[in-house]
Amino acid sequence: MKAAVESSGPAAVTVETVTSDKGTTDFVRILVQGKSGKSRGGSAPTLGVIGRLGGLGARPTRVGFTSDGDGAAVAVSTALKLSAMASAGDVLDGDVIIATHICPDAPTRPHKPVEFMDSPVDINVMNQHEVTDEMDAILSIDTTKGNRLVNVSGFAITPAILDGYVLRVPDDLVDIMEVSTGKPCVTFPITNQDITPYGNGVYHVNSIVQPATAAKVPVVGVAITTESAVPGSATGASHEIDVAEASRFTIEVAKAFGKHDARFVDQDEVDTLRNLYGSLAHLYQSAEQ
Template identity: 65%
Template sequence: MALKHVLEVLDLLDDGAASGQRVVDLFAGFEHVTASTTTVTGEKGSTDFIRIEIAGTEGKKAGGPAETTGIIGRLGGLGARPTRIGFVSDGDGAAAAISSAYKLAEMSTRGDRLPGDVIVTTHVCPDAPTRPHQPVEFMDSPVDILAMNTHEVVDEMDVILSIDTTKGNRVVNHRGVAISAPVKQGYILKYSEDLLRILETVSGQPAQALPISTQDITPYGNGVYHINSILQPAVAAEVPVVGVAITAQSAVPGSATGASHEVDIALATRFVIEVAKEVGAGTCEVVDEPEFESLVSMYGSMKHLSTLPNA
């Protein structure tokens, strides 16, 4: 039952005065939850990074062994004011991430705490710039991808779910949620059977896959095509990263307003919460670690894909 939380969060974010502090205030008074915000200024403006931590019963914060789930809401901005009026499609990732934290915070007050810690990060910018992209226009960001990864990829995360609107393409012709193969240290690995199972359970439909390429797991700024920024956290993370794409049947610009579907955002929210439950409980295998180690042994490290090329 995450739709209520999504509606409240969307109402909070669909505002020209939306800010990180307003989001932090949403979590005031919740036990086992901490929230903070930091404003960062770049060449194209400023944005408020947000970090929300929900402590688990057996997580690292309690000195326990349970793994930590990282949920990152990836986006350029919530709005493109004054060029566009209102909440843009690109903001869905932030809305889903904050909604998942909000739902988990409320669950914790009702005795439904997860075993593992959950760390949610994203940023709030109601007036981000736009930039050209094919087949449709993209949202840009006030700060570069290095700043985003610095504030959104947290060392304590053992698994990262990166939620991003992924509608501006012609390779996913499905409205709802699609997931990528796990990416770890430059390797695009086989799909996780557990993640496919969880997605089918929460959606009630066959799991939808997000096709990705080697280009997508390289850093922005290297001059090659990226489907979007959904896998940019993999550039900075040592742990597995899975893209959770909010998708559409047609190609929708990230800068389009009136294009957010509340039920699809709620589906992404429910999916990441269910994954977090199982990651903390040790019942979700995101990566086949022995096979990954075998690949590295046979073919060497692929971490160079996470770096910008030499001049």
């Protein structure tokens, strides 16, 4: 994978292997520089793209690419396309940092309504490797097929999360989604429970907005969805068109965000909420704190 991205264009790729008592995974971080990006000394904002998952394989229990791996597939395909674009002269204004992890033999665990993929590492380790201070906003992409809330083939976007607040769905991202898919925007409902850390004993739809617990910038989830409830550990359940749609949306957001044309939050609204009610970042605290 590292060689494929590097051969596609001028992208900087780092890979770090992390091991626990549940297995091993490779954390991948890819920087595609913008012409006015901060990595070049410019001031254009940096978009973070996180492919969130437990594992893209569940060997030896399951043979093949799991449905849960779509988050990584979107992240890597986005990196490949942006790198190829830059090589051809289509350089974005801002930097884009893509992060995910690659694990072909992750464990599974029970979850309702469908079985979850587990991971060799916990959420805190993922956030440490995937959320960086350079990111000014984050798209967190996660397979979200095992639910009974959004039953459409394609993807949906969540409200923006910042400072413990579940804010409105960004208008600019709604516009980009409708243009890039040619269909009405689909949104995914999340709750306060979903923005609290894993392991606190409350239900989470999945880990799609868990990067918000480690980020000080807005996070929007990109949920890859299906019409029926599909287990994350299922194989043969990935749909190339859905992956392509989510990747195309991500690329269009990256184009606009680097030009200040895609706002994730209304800063005046955020400031008003903070003045009225203070920070809700205490929701990010783990059960042990």
